[in-house]
Amino acid sequence: MIKIGIVGGTGYTGVELLRILATHPQAKLTAITSRKEDGVPVAQMYPSLRGRVDLAFSSPDKANLNECDVVFFATPHGVAMAQAPELLANGVKVIDLAADFRMQDVAQFEKWYGMEHSCKDLLSEAVYGLPELNRDKIKSARLIGNPGCYPTTMQLGFAPLLKAGVIDAGNLIADCKSGVSGAGRKAEIGILFSETSDSFKAYGVAGHRHTPETIEQLQGLTQDKVELLFTPHLVPMIRGMHSTLYAQLTQDISNEALQALFEDAYKDEQFVDVMPFGSHPETRSTRASNMLRIALHRPGNGKHVVILVVQDNLVKGASGQAVQCMNIMFGLDESTGLQHVPVNP
Amino acid sequence: MIKIGIVGGTGYTGVELLRILATHPQAKLTAITSRKEDGVPVAQMYPSLRGRVDLAFSSPDKANLNECDVVFFATPHGVAMAQAPELLANGVKVIDLAADFRMQDVAQFEKWYGMEHSCKDLLSEAVYGLPELNRDKIKSARLIGNPGCYPTTMQLGFAPLLKAGVIDAGNLIADCKSGVSGAGRKAEIGILFSETSDSFKAYGVAGHRHTPETIEQLQGLTQDKVELLFTPHLVPMIRGMHSTLYAQLTQDISNEALQALFEDAYKDEQFVDVMPFGSHPETRSTRASNMLRIALHRPGNGKHVVILVVQDNLVKGASGQAVQCMNIMFGLDESTGLQHVPVNP
Amino acid sequence: MIKIGIVGGTGYTGVELLRILATHPQAKLTAITSRKEDGVPVAQMYPSLRGRVDLAFSSPDKANLNECDVVFFATPHGVAMAQAPELLANGVKVIDLAADFRMQDVAQFEKWYGMEHSCKDLLSEAVYGLPELNRDKIKSARLIGNPGCYPTTMQLGFAPLLKAGVIDAGNLIADCKSGVSGAGRKAEIGILFSETSDSFKAYGVAGHRHTPETIEQLQGLTQDKVELLFTPHLVPMIRGMHSTLYAQLTQDISNEALQALFEDAYKDEQFVDVMPFGSHPETRSTRASNMLRIALHRPGNGKHVVILVVQDNLVKGASGQAVQCMNIMFGLDESTGLQHVPVNP
Amino acid sequence: MIKIGIVGGTGYTGVELLRILATHPQAKLTAITSRKEDGVPVAQMYPSLRGRVDLAFSSPDKANLNECDVVFFATPHGVAMAQAPELLANGVKVIDLAADFRMQDVAQFEKWYGMEHSCKDLLSEAVYGLPELNRDKIKSARLIGNPGCYPTTMQLGFAPLLKAGVIDAGNLIADCKSGVSGAGRKAEIGILFSETSDSFKAYGVAGHRHTPETIEQLQGLTQDKVELLFTPHLVPMIRGMHSTLYAQLTQDISNEALQALFEDAYKDEQFVDVMPFGSHPETRSTRASNMLRIALHRPGNGKHVVILVVQDNLVKGASGQAVQCMNIMFGLDESTGLQHVPVNP
Incomplete structure (x- = not known):
């Protein structure tokens, strides 16, 4: 089982990650952080997850993310680049659903996102997480910039x-x-x-x-x-x-x-x-x-x-693609936990 | 022409008042207040009113509401009761779309709205603005508590x-x-x-x-x-x-x-x-x-x-009913400016 | 694997059955009938099922429903009662998502559904398929009237x-x-x-x-x-x-x-x-x-x-409940194939 | 008052015409036809028009359209060209909301609409009813092809x-x-x-x-x-x-x-x-x-x-534009009856 942490799970890509991971046969959700919602059960904020996710949000300092195998950042731009170095140093893989590691061109990043990139040295090893065009690099990646939708x-x-x-x-x-x-x-x-x-x-x-x-x-x-x-x-x-x-x-x-x-x-x-x-x-x-x-x-x-x-x-455009990357990074079949049939009507 | 002021016109009952009054043949909109939007043209916030409402929001101190014939309060609960006494003293009629003057039972008001009623002495003359059940009192009212939806x-x-x-x-x-x-x-x-x-x-x-x-x-x-x-x-x-x-x-x-x-x-x-x-x-x-x-x-x-x-x-449940009350108070035909045919589909 | 037939799969309860059964680990969809759509691949009518359901609709006479283990009727009222006797005689279990077998009171059925009940003798053994109130009878049932939503x-x-x-x-x-x-x-x-x-x-x-x-x-x-x-x-x-x-x-x-x-x-x-x-x-x-x-x-x-x-x-109110009944009838864990986490937002 | 007939008023452009004309100060609605709904009060089909439109649908043979000043066709393509010649011969102006008189190129019409044009000789005098680009011709037109949306x-x-x-x-x-x-x-x-x-x-x-x-x-x-x-x-x-x-x-x-x-x-x-x-x-x-x-x-x-x-x-893209054309054709101010303020929210 892959031990998984989620940073900032209160937004839509966060709850979508939870929906997907709740039935992923190889995923073990071990921590989900939210400074604001510390102690609140995830299922209280998202009743759709009642009985399916037992975890509570915890403040980042309490969540022992360093013991995870992989951490997803479902956070505003700028959060992942602040925390990625420590996680990587501890052997934790990182998948950022925001923009911190999507672009190699730092000047463009800083122009469009209005913030300094605090983690430029990691950019060169960051892999753009679009499996259909970049699968080989994802396989061996430690750090993924998940594509925009x-x-x-x-x-x-x-x-x-x-x-x-x-x-x-x-x-x-x-x-x-x-x-x-x-x-x-x-x-x-x-x-x-x-x-x-x-x-x-x-x-x-x-x-x-x-x-x-x-x-x-x-x-x-x-x-x-x-x-x-x-x-x-x-x-x-x-x-x-x-x-x-x-x-x-x-x-x-x-x-x-x-x-x-x-x-x-x-x-x-x-x-x-x-x-x-x-x-x-x-x-x-x-x-x-x-x-x-x-x-x-x-x-x-x-x-x-x-x-x-x-x-x-929210799926192929965000959280599903992130899980697809995770599957590739951990040598699983790419569709593991992603077999949902589209809901129609 | 009836000179009209609106306090707090940035919400939905406010913009609906504007939509109705913009084609009301006896209404002359003279002031609309918003502390936050002081100086902003109404039509900039609501492009649907471009070419139809030329007024800009003004801060309450600049708007000379005392010169209006009637002032509508499209504000959160508690605002009208703070300003109604002065307006009434200046001969301005008041129609409150919030709850300040809906209930005669002060204790119930204070229990449900969580605030002290600052204007209890005016309550006895406040008229509940539901024309179909209360038309006669509305005719001679100076102060209307417009019903909830x-x-x-x-x-x-x-x-x-x-x-x-x-x-x-x-x-x-x-x-x-x-x-x-x-x-x-x-x-x-x-x-x-x-x-x-x-x-x-x-x-x-x-x-x-x-x-x-x-x-x-x-x-x-x-x-x-x-x-x-x-x-x-x-x-x-x-x-x-x-x-x-x-x-x-x-x-x-x-x-x-x-x-x-x-x-x-x-x-x-x-x-x-x-x-x-x-x-x-x-x-x-x-x-x-x-x-x-x-x-x-x-x-x-x-x-x-x-x-x-x-x-x-927003119409019979709020702003339309308020205009209906105004029509009655000013001796106009009750349907003046309220002849909109329902939009279907 | 349970061999499954669906009669009348072109409506919403039909496509929802397909969505659920497509990932049900014990279900083998063997026939789906539609007189009107004979020969049309299911996935052509429902692109959401492309790559997930390979079957084509077939006219009822071609579909060998008698070889199924269970047949679902996702049809208008009146269809199931015409076909159930033969299926049951061939050892096929029947789950009707319409009203034919929901009510024991034939007079009430005929009054409200405007048709004669052609299959009254089977009514006494028909079981009302609401597991939470009727689980024991469902276990041994051959014929289920699936509840209305x-x-x-x-x-x-x-x-x-x-x-x-x-x-x-x-x-x-x-x-x-x-x-x-x-x-x-x-x-x-x-x-x-x-x-x-x-x-x-x-x-x-x-x-x-x-x-x-x-x-x-x-x-x-x-x-x-x-x-x-x-x-x-x-x-x-x-x-x-x-x-x-x-x-x-x-x-x-x-x-x-x-x-x-x-x-x-x-x-x-x-x-x-x-x-x-x-x-x-x-x-x-x-x-x-x-x-x-x-x-x-x-x-x-x-x-x-x-x-x-x-x-x-469409799920607990129709097709999911029908599959829940099927699971009970075939001795499976009741939640087999029904583990979908609610989609939110 | 302009005497107005509507052919085929049961669709969305028809009911929108009725909404607009109901408050048009120069419009007198005299007939609305529907073969299928003959005798049915318009307000029964469209409760939004209760108390605002008293007319009933009548079959085309009963409606005396020849006495109208103008007839709007809110019909499927092909209807107006069948009836326009007689109306025009009787001095009735015609505004077609369908495509019969939009295009001068008959071959293109017949290719795209899959029907023969039965009224080619009128095409040369038909005016494309887009006032902003074609106002002068509309002024003197007897026959308008109202633009597509x-x-x-x-x-x-x-x-x-x-x-x-x-x-x-x-x-x-x-x-x-x-x-x-x-x-x-x-x-x-x-x-x-x-x-x-x-x-x-x-x-x-x-x-x-x-x-x-x-x-x-x-x-x-x-x-x-x-x-x-x-x-x-x-x-x-x-x-x-x-x-x-x-x-x-x-x-x-x-x-x-x-x-x-x-x-x-x-x-x-x-x-x-x-x-x-x-x-x-x-x-x-x-x-x-x-x-x-x-x-x-x-x-x-x-x-x-x-x-x-x-x-x-449905308004500038169809029925409103048709009324705008009518206003021009009858020498009214172009905005007569078209002063609706957009509904927002």
Whole structure:
């Protein structure tokens, strides 16, 4: 059994980790920290976990995280980099669900996250935790920067085309839509039910933190300079993410060949489903599961390929992907504890 | 034109007042106060009012409320009672959308609202602003305590039966359901989209502030002792309130006679719609309008009468009712500025 | 492995059965019938099942249901009673999720369901599939009438009080609220998104089919005559059911004793969670799981006890309960394949 | 008073017409037809209209539409072209909310709508009813083809840029999102609450009827060949439309100059609100009103301009726009009866 600690388990990625780990056959949850909720049983804050998680939150000083095999950080940006060095020194693996270890470019990190990176020397060994594109490095990693939710969809959607060199890397557009849980569990007016229900809007159009992260990764797949226009939107639904990706073809290529690029790229992947050409995946087809689905379109058989990507932003877009990384790091079958069938309707 | 001031217009009852008053032909909005938002144009906080409301919020000291004809308080409980004496002394009428002037029983007020009543001497002249049951007093009132949203439905639903003496006043049950906007525009976890959407719950079952207010009013309609069991619930919708009222008949009375009690009671009312016996009103049939609809049922022709009442909690349940009171106080036709047709779908 | 057939798997209880059985370690899905969808892969109609269910729908004549160990009917009322005799004669167990075998009173069935019962001789051996109240009979049953969703909550909520004889059996009120999936997957205007979203209503107040079913079962728990007033409502959410039950106490009993009645009644139950006295369970705390939660209230320490009951209407209210019965019938641990942690948020 | 007839008033654009016309000071509703609902009072089908619309549906043969001043067609495609000739011959003006008279290119109409155009000779005099781009022709029109909902947003969003010649007309991308009411009031599985709530998807990516309509109109604004990639999506909300438009700049132009293009273009428009540069309009800021709002972005000051456009799909996207056209045709102030303040929250 893998002894697991969670730092900051009161948010949505935290409770989702708990939901997944509660039935993971190799996971033994040993500590979950929250300074504010010290002593409060997890199941009191989350009645959905009554009878399934017996642990109480404990303040960080009481939780003996150094005895864990792995610690997940489901915390605001900046927390993991403060605690990772000590944990690693004690032989504890670290998976950060925030942004501290996602980007190698420190200047970009500091610009977009508005804080100094306190742990630059660890960055070089930090591994970007997207298994489908980075599995080998994850296997031997001690420190994982778990991808952002939007970047997961953008990378898995653009990667086969970029690798094959059939699209213009300098003209990528990602029009992405996320459920409200992506904004976290924070007491803010803007994400109240009465503010977001029955409405739709874009946000952060001028610039969003997930752009530099995505570009850094995509740039690793091509020699051409990647330029990405990324527009996030807020959908009145709890979970779910839908990315509509636009790329311009630079070659004469058949739709069958495009489809084959994706089917080949993901043929061994348990959590990427390439749907038939021309399909319209719905976010609910991935609800509460670690599955990501992709479908290709070629409107009017023209110069654009449109890639539709859906996932559950809290699972494949966050906590499920983190557990998938853990499974790889500990030599388990990658789908261990991640066999949830999507909840529909 | 009636010169109007609004104290505390940043919440949902405040913006709803603005929506209604923006097209009220006799209303001239002259001041809206918010200490926190001093100088911010109303339309900046509420883009829905762009081009319709030109005012900016001003701090209370700058707003010359004493020159208004009427001031609405769309504030937390306790604010109106602090400012009402001076306004009244200056000849300004006051309509409080909070609870300060709803209840004559000071002890009950202080118990349920957890604050001392600072303005007891004004209570005796305060008028409970439910036009259908209290129109004459409203006409000559200087100071209105605008009813709570739930109490409006419970009173208009039970009143004809209590007045007629055909039900057991000591055994009233009100199972009520409200949209989330009823909880106000506050930065609280419990009313986030991701906490309330796609879910349903009861709250305050042990006791809710609207119970004593409702009992005080209902008791005025009957000699028998009123006992009321009131259970509020939260519905994943923005606006709308549905009260399912249960009463036990104490007389042998036909369904036609029951229906006639309601049709007679409300035959001259512009904002109460008695639907055909056995109807199932939907909250959306009142959305964004000042209409309240009632339908009666007699399951199995048994001893219980079930009264279904729907309204928009922010209109007839709050701001619309306040404007209705204003119209009465200023001798206008009661429906002036309140002719909105419900928005459906 | 239990060989399983499903008749009529295109509705919501059908796809929910598939979701559950897809990860049930002892279940081998061998046939699923749909006359209309003959030949269509299940995963084509339900992309959420891509990669998880390989079966295609087949017309009833092609599906060799007689070779199954058990057949579930997720069909409209009336289908199971036509096919059950042959299946039983071939040694196949039958679990009907519709109403054909729920009620022993044929006259009541025929009155409420508007059809003749074609299979009256089997009724006497049909077992009502509510494990918490009927486990022993389920163990040896060949034919199960799976309870309705509302009746499950009403029975588990009222049972401990009726058995203890502390409430007035002749004055039970159940004010119940269901998510829209309870209305099934039918092309009807009334359950369109634009008709039900952001609104709330009661329906069937004059009388609902679940009333006689519930009374028949509750009557078995007490010598007193049971009278039940049941009011269903439609909530703008997909899944979830919340029943607010009102009963009048006939004895002087402490809240602690009331709570103890429930804790004792369900202390060995894996799928009934008695929450602390005074709790407010949310439907989402059971989402996509087989758990049902109960909380007691005693407003004003008065004569009424209010019982709040929540469940997922498609799981404990339908398909999960059916699998729970199957587990009992085949001697498996009752929670086999039903260990889903509720999905929250 | 303008005598008004409505053909096919049982759908969402029909009931929205009724909501608007019920308070229009110059409108006298004289007939509303529905073959299926002949004799049924409108307010019985739509309780939201109780007390506001007294008319009953009548079969087309009974309704004396020839005596109307104007007839609105809120019908499926193909109905208006069958009836328009007779009405026009009788001096009745016609406004079709369907597609029959939107496109001058008959071949395109017949390809996309799958029916022969039975009324080609009238097409040449049919006027495309988008007042902001076509007001003069509307003034003198007898026959209006009311724009589609998506095309309204795409045209008003792209027009100032195309007219100014600052973008590449051959590379327009419109990623558009609509509330479910846009799909109409039809008994179809795909738009059930349980199918569309809490989910998001694209549809019609391979090709949508609104593409040729939009291209035909946009082509009139520029000499360059217009190519448009249009991707519609379904949002789990009732009303509202959000179009995210992408265009590539072909000139070096400042953001201030871009903004000025829009402010100049719409400075006299009552129903187009150009928001400050960099704003994020929400669909709810237009809910139940005829307002359309636009905001510009220039991510990274790069080569793309992103135009965000929101409207209520049933008002400015359909029925409100039709009434706006009627006002123009009859010489009324354009905002007569269209002064609704958006409903928020």
